[in-house]
Amino acid sequence: MRGKRSTTVVSGVVMILMIIAGCGTDVLTPDTSPTAPGPSDPPAPGADPAAQLAALTVAPEGKMTGYSRERFPHWSSQGDGCDTRDVVLQRQGADVQVGAGCKITGGTWTSVYDNVVVTNASEIDIDHTVALAEAWRSGADKWTDEQREKFANDLGGLQLIAVTASSNRAKGDQDAAKWKPPVEAYWCTYARAVVSVKTLYSLTVDQAEHDALSAMLKTC
Template structure:
């Protein structure tokens, strides 16, 4: 009788263990699908102005002023993007999720709805296909400013920098008007954004140790002189 009782206890213990395992697996599966397919409804964030930790004019003065380099050897392929960021998302889709309002994405992480304010021209856009992800300091501009000497791995990091100020979702119209021009040749149509744009530009060039040419330097100095004191 004692042996029979022991077998019963062992049987109940094994049963309890299997139930625990099954419940654990179910929780993992449910958690996975909730994470992968939930609506992207995080509060919108606007790329923050650079916080250089010192006077912007001093940071600008610390940049090396040099003539622009040549475009020999340049190709956008030398700056691999958009990189995978996990859960079927790439860099572009992460930027859209972060910078939009009420963004919803499908199972492949593609934005299917939402609202974005293009800070360059003030346009409100509700169709993600009409948005470009702009590199504050364009890839070709970076190449002419020193990135031609980087490794492809360094260029990939630059092209997919999710730190908050190098990548920004803007209207395709404004991004293509900008092209690869620096602030001496192109400024955002929304004049009130000039201060933030200049601060971000200076911060990116400082972080990546890129040079500025004289006209670019002078244009940035004019733009930051309009920042609130």
């Protein structure tokens, strides 16, 4: 049993590392076509993360005035009875079983934030790598609701990841200066994902977040 668990954990981490490096599976390859979600046309994820971080605008966090999760319509329909959450669970799990109405009835998921293997989909949350409220404070308050919906349901890149509910809720809406994955070995991958998402959507970083991301990138 220990051997099977270790293999699953390693496989999950390897898959995420491959995605960040730009050599992931077809289903998670970032969409860099002209119709990709987002208000800008940036460098593709996988480019030099230190250079991407240096290119981000450093600015104080904006206010939360006007924010609500409803301003980021999420878990949109993806067809065949599935919503965004269902698709992420299917893509990032192993041996996933899907019943009528796209109900996930079984599978195994490795939560890379805390290295926990989960076999009950109800114990999995889909985390936004850059939290919705953090995006709002970083420039998404100026987007249209349509742009925010694309951000919240971005299946083309690194913004959505299946993790344990407990790790997702511990993170909340905090940025990298206030929360890091409990598994230190994942810091490099996490920082690269945050930098890629913020680059993709032309979001800002505050100075503390910039410094925290820079420190995590040094673990790569």
